[in-house]
Amino acid sequence: MDRIVLKGGQQGVTVVSNVFLDKYMIKANGEYVKVYLYLLRCLSESDKEFSIGYLADVLENTESDIIRAIKYWAGQGVLSVTYSGREIKSIQVNSLEENVETAVTLQTAEEERRVEADEVPEHEIMQKKNNAIDMKKLNDLMADGDVKMLLYVVQKYLEKTLNSTETNIILYIYSELGFSVELTEYLVEYCVSNNHKDIKYIEKVALNWHENNVSTVDEAKKLVSSNNFYPVLKAFGLSGRNPATVERAFIVKWKDEYGFDMDIIVDACNRTMDTIHQPSFQYADSILQRWKKRGVRSVADLKAIDDEHEKEKEKSTQRAAKKVSVTKPAFNNFNQRTYDYDAMEKLLLQRK
Secondary structure, eight states: OOOEEEEOOOTTSOOOOHHIIIIITTTSOHHHHHHHHHHHHHHTSSOOEEOHHHHHHHTTOOHHHHHHHHHHHHHHTSEEEEEETTEEEEEEEOOTTSOOOOOOOSSOHHHHHHHHTTOSOHHHHHHHHHTOOOHHHHHHHHTOHHHHHHHHHHHHHHTSOOOHHHHHHHHIIIIISOOOHHHHHHHHHHHHHTTOOOHHHHHHHHHHHHHTTOOSHHHHHHHHHHHTTHHHHHHTTOOSSOOOHHHHHHHHIIIIISOOOHHHHHHHHHHHHHHHSSOOHHHHHHHHHHHHHTTOOSHHHHHHHHHHHHHHHHHHHHHHHHHHHTSOOGGGOSOOOOOOHHHHHHHHHHHO
16 A cells, blocks of 8 residues: 655654543544554654555554544544545644534435425335434434444445435444444445445345344454355355365465455356366366466456357367368268279180
8 A cells, every 4th residue: 555644743742632532532442542643653753654554563453444543533523634546645633623523414405305295216215114213313313423423434435425315224223233333334344345335235234244143343354254155155055064174275265366256256166066067176276277367357357258268169160060061971982993804804715
């Protein structure tokens, strides 16, 4: 990850505002506090450039956890963060006397008009009923600083302003399913990292975690890690058990060393079953090795290879048919006999 410019602070001394200690530190996660304090420590050095990886190493944490902490403090208005694409480029440590509020739209004018005109589809009404939150509780939640921060972070991940339905679902996950702020943030981060920004998908994953009694980020990570193996077992018809150590090693190699997404891995498993009619991690590995050498990175790449294979197969069939057509008929494929008619005539005269 690129180095980041850090702005603010005083050199040679680490200054912690009393406002931070009195107002922000008490409610914050301890790991988040450590990140903020070390950012202040970095400001005391003359070289004010650092990286997320550097912070993760120093604080013995993951880069995702560091980024999550930075986004938390940005949501609280403690930091101002600038991006280049999705990469953090600079972090400004704000004066804590500044009051940074996060605005979240609960219901747009258009949505109000649709409700009044009875134009809201039935499935949307059912969704609102299923995830309905008591209005008093909703108001209490929206007045909570942690909830404001959570919604701010979710909007950053989804790169959009939440509408009322999306806001209600996030609040439902937080208040009714009992997810902590950290777990809800990780939920959204996990879904977005897998290219799923749809709120219904996020809710579905949350319900799955809830059914599996997930209550912490660590438990969610363990469940996610475990679930990453099951599509392969399902493709091989190996249900009702966990993968063996050797099988896990194959799947980890396919994901980490080969760099394949699960949809490509499952495709290789399906082709294994179609070809040899039994589960074989070794056979699937040989398929994935060939795809890796061919530079396959997506299902689209795989389709191109399949199309190329079909064209080559068709050409081979045409060449074989052409070869057969120019071959002499079978009844001509023998040596013609030659006869010496003069000698035969002499032989017959001698016999007379």
